[in-house]
Amino acid sequence: MTAEPIDHRQHDDRSLKTYHETKHIRMNNIIEIGRRTRFKRSSILGRRVFLSTCLASMIGPIRSSAFADEAKRTPKETAAELLKRFDKDWTSLPDRLHMRAVDDGGWKTRMIVLCGLARLGPEAETELIEALDSDRAERRVLAAQGLGFLGGVRSKARLERTLAEEKVAAARLYAADSLGMIGGLETNPLFERIAAGDPNKDVRSHLKFALERKGEAIPERVRADLREYDLTRLETAKVGVPAPDFTLTDVFGQSYRLTDFRGRKGVVLLFIYGDT
Amino acid sequence: MLVVDPHESYRVRHMLKDAGLDPENVHVPILADPAYTVSATYGAAFQMRIHTEWSNRPTTFVIDRGGIVRYARRANTFDDRPKPDETLDVLKSIKKE
Numbered sequence: 209m210t211a212e213p214i215d216h217r218q219h220d221d222r223s224l225k226t227y228h229e230t231k232h233i234r235m236n237n238i239i240e241i242g243r244r245t246r247f248k249r250s251s252i253l254g255r256r257v258f259l260s261t262c263l264a265s266m267i268g269p270i271r272s273s274a275f276a277d278e279a280k281r282t283p284k285e286t287a288a289e290l291l292k293r294f295d296k297d298w299t300s301l302p303d304r305l306h307m308r309a310v311d312d313g314g315w316k317t318r319m320i321v322l323c324g325l326a327r328l329g330p331e332a333e334t335e336l337i338e339a340l341d342s343d344r345a346e347r348r349v350l351a352a353q354g355l356g357f358l359g360g361v362r363s364k365a366r367l368e369r370t371l372a373e374e375k376v377a378a379a380r381l382y383a384a385d386s387l388g389m390i391g392g393l394e395t396n397p398l399f400e401r402i403a404a405g406d407p408n409k410d411v412r413s414h415l416k417f418a419l420e421r422k423g424e425a426i427p428e429r430v431r432a433d434l435r436e437y438d439l440t441r442l443e444t445a446k447v448g449v450p451a452p453d454f455t456l457t458d459v460f461g462q463s464y465r466l467t468d469f470r471g472r473k474g475v476v477l478l479f480i481y482g483d484t
Numbered sequence: 485m486l487v488v489d490p491h492e493s494y495r496v497r498h499m500l501k502d503a504g505l506d507p508e509n510v511h512v513p514i515l516a517d518p519a520y521t522v523s524a525t526y527g528a529a530f531q532m533r534i535h536t537e538w539s540n541r542p543t544t545f546v547i548d549r550g551g552i553v554r555y556a557r558r559a560n561t562f563d564d565r566p567k568p569d570e571t572l573d574v575l576k577s578i579k580k581e
Contacts, residue, residue: 230563231502231503231504232503232504232505234503234563234565235499235500235503235504235505236503236505237565237567237568238487238512238565239505239510239512240568241485241512241568241571241572242485242511242512243511243512244572245485245572245575301533307532307533307534307535307561307562308532308560308561308562309531309532309541309558309560309561310531310532310533311531314530315524315529315530315531316524318529318538319520319524319530322520353538357519377536378533378536378537381536382537408536409535410535410536410537411536414537417494417495417498420494421494426492426518430492430518430519431519433519433521434519434520437521437524441521441525442524442525442527443524443526443527444525445525445526445527445545445553445556446553446556447553447554447556448552448553448554449552449553450551450552451545451547451551451553452525452526454522454525456488456516456517456522457515457516458493458513458514458515458516459493459496459500459510459514459516461493462513464513464515466547466551469547469549470549470551471549472549473549474546474547474548474549474575474578474579475485475486475545476485476544476546476547476575477485477486477488477526477544477545477546477547478485478486478487478488478542478544479487479526479528479540479541479542479543479544480487480488480489480540480542481490481532481534481539481540481541481542481562482491482495482496482499482539482540483499483502483534483535483537483539484491484495484498484499484502
């Protein structure tokens with residue numbers, strides 16, 4: 209059983225309804241592979257992963273810079289340079305590519321820039337707050353997204369304004385995400401109004417998710433993961449070469465490390481978009 | 485079998501409920517990658533706008549027992565995934581070698 213392709217260009221009620229009605233089919237297809245490979249969660253594996261994670265944290269992260277001469281720039285200059293690089297490489301999406309893969313390589317720049325901004329930390333906050341006023345829509349979207357990973361509280365008031373007034377839905381959506389990620393978010397009449405009445409369904413959902421955190425910020429470990437990401441690892445998974453190792457945690461808090469399967473069993477590894 | 489979702493665990497739970505599944509009773513590990521680092525390493529991050537949000541492009545890898553990537557398939561659209569049988573056939577053919 210597979211879901212029929214749907215044209216989402218118009219983003220109308222009918223196509224959205226069909227999309228949501230077929231969501232369970234797509235997810236069940238994924239679960240079926242797991243069932244038929246008889247995969248079971250393993251507590252022994254979890255303990256091994258914990259040990260490996262401890263060892264890895266003792267060795268420390270490997271870094272690579274977004275710019276070769278990063279050390280010579282001030283944080284403000286680096287942030288400005290990262291934003292310029294984003295403007296150059298990230299093309300705004302034509303309608304025909306909605307719900308379709310974009311193959312222009314812009315995603316790498318988005319990752320490099322987010323990673324570079326996360327490394328600058330609070331020093332990049334002023335640049336990103338200013339970027340929320342940019343006349344470039346994609347820059348505003350990126351700034352709204354990046355501020356959540358920086359975690360600075362100075363941006364909260366400005367992000368609230370983006371959530372309330374920004375015309376581009378993606379910027380409002382990431383403003384909602386970031387307000388939640390920064391932490392300390394409590395409901396207020398403005399949020400209640402937006403959660404009930406924003407014209408975009410995803411913005412309404414994301415604001416509800418942000419409020420659901422009950423003020424709890426994104427774990428520091430997540431920020432550190434982005435900050436310490438070794439950019440030479442970008443897109444290194446290729447057929448014929450060893451699968452890049454990773455450790456991630458499932459919904460039960462159990463850790464899985466890919467190389468713990470080595471020598472024991474093959475792995476089907478699926479990346480999903482996780483739409484909510 | 486491992487599944488990677490570029491959101492925090494509480495969002496993964498919402499996604500599963502949305503798809504009609506009980507998060508407490510899913511036997512496949514759905515791993516949270518909210519910093520997008522693993523998704524970027526595997527070339528899946530930020531390549532598909534799902535309604536409003538930039539998320540992973542659906543991507544399937546099969547890794548053999550020796551840890552070598554033997555199969556990679558990147559989706560062109562949101563529902564462009566190999567059927568379960570196709571993925572399992574790849575796994576079986578690797579096992580036979």
